[in-house]
Amino acid sequence: MLRVVALALVLVACGKSDPRAAAASGSGEAGGPARADGPEVAADDQSRFDQERQPELLMRALGLKPGMTVADVGAGTGLLTVHIARAVFPGGHVVATDINPSVLEYLHARMEAAGFDTVVEPRVVQPAEPGLEADHYDLILLSQVDHYFDDRVAWLTKAAPALKATGRLAINNRMQHRAAAMAAAGSVGFQLVTEVNDLPGQFVAIFQRGPAPGRAPTPKGTP
Numbered sequence: 001m002l003r004v005v006a007l008a009l010v011l012v013a014c015g016k017s018d019p020r021a022a023a024a025s026g027s028g029e030a031g032g033p034a035r036a037d038g039p040e041v042a043a044d045d046q047s048r049f050d051q052e053r054q055p056e057l058l059m060r061a062l063g064l065k066p067g068m069t070v071a072d073v074g075a076g077t078g079l080l081t082v083h084i085a086r087a088v089f090p091g092g093h094v095v096a097t098d099i100n101p102s103v104l105e106y107l108h109a110r111m112e113a114a115g116f117d118t119v120v121e122p123r124v125v126q127p128a129e130p131g132l133e134a135d136h137y138d139l140i141l142l143s144q145v146d147h148y149f150d151d152r153v154a155w156l157t158k159a160a161p162a163l164k165a166t167g168r169l170a171i172n173n174r175m176q177h178r179a180a181a182m183a184a185a186g187s188v189g190f191q192l193v194t195e196v197n198d199l200p201g202q203f204v205a206i207f208q209r210g211p212a213p214g215r216a217p218t219p220k221g222t223p
């Protein structure tokens with residue numbers, strides 16, 4: 001009972017309802033590769049999310065391309081993940097992490113319904129552990145999740161090695177979390193590449209990795 005109440009609170013916090021309940025209502029969503037047999041997806045759920053969050057603005061800011069590998073940290077039930085999967089398809093891969101295994105079950109159902117279950121890998125992680133492979137990701141996206149971290153600096157320090165040399169970190173959250181997010185990223189050595197503030201009540205800050213700790217940047221032209 002407690003587990004059900006806890007899950008309901010998380011779903012409300014993330015602005016989502018149960019996609020399987022909506023699936024029973026027979027609504028559907030267009031999007032991924034065609035599927036003949038999958039369950040229907042909650043179009044009303046998705047369209048409410050899309051209206052409120054306007055994820056196309058976030059996708060434009062992120063500049064994702066087919067073939068990219070993305071970590072969607074704190075992915076929840078996958079209402080944003082589906083947009084990321086569509087942007088990196090074909091050839092791309094999304095690792096969708098969350099500390100709550102129950103929301104990842106919903107996420108998996110949503111990806112199956114959209115035909116992106118081979119693109120998106122749900123992964124349960126511990127709160128203080130990013131759980132991401134080293135030197136692997138073109139983008140690590142923290143969307144409306146960094147304010148849950150007990151220690152942003154410690155989390156980002158652990159996550160930084162998961163980026164490829166050319167990889168980027170993107171933090172998207174409500175404006176009231178901007179100052180803490182920017183300070184944490186800066187103190188870990190991330191360098192701000194661009195910031196986009198045209199999303200409703202949200203900021204998007206995109207960073208690249210600074211030089212590895214203990215390694216001085218090489219001057220241009222030096223072998």
Ligand SMILES: C[S@@+](CC[C@H](N)C(=O)[O-])C[C@H]1O[C@@H](n2cnc3c(N)ncnc32)[C@H](O)[C@@H]1O
Nearest residue numbers: 013014074075076098099100127143144145148
């Ligand atoms: C507000 S929802 C955001 C969902 C989605 N990223 C979005 O932008 O709509 C926050 C999610 O982050 C998850 N979360 C909280 N702390 C986390 C952590 N330390 N690591 C990974 N996920 C976490 C929660 O379980 C929840 O599903």
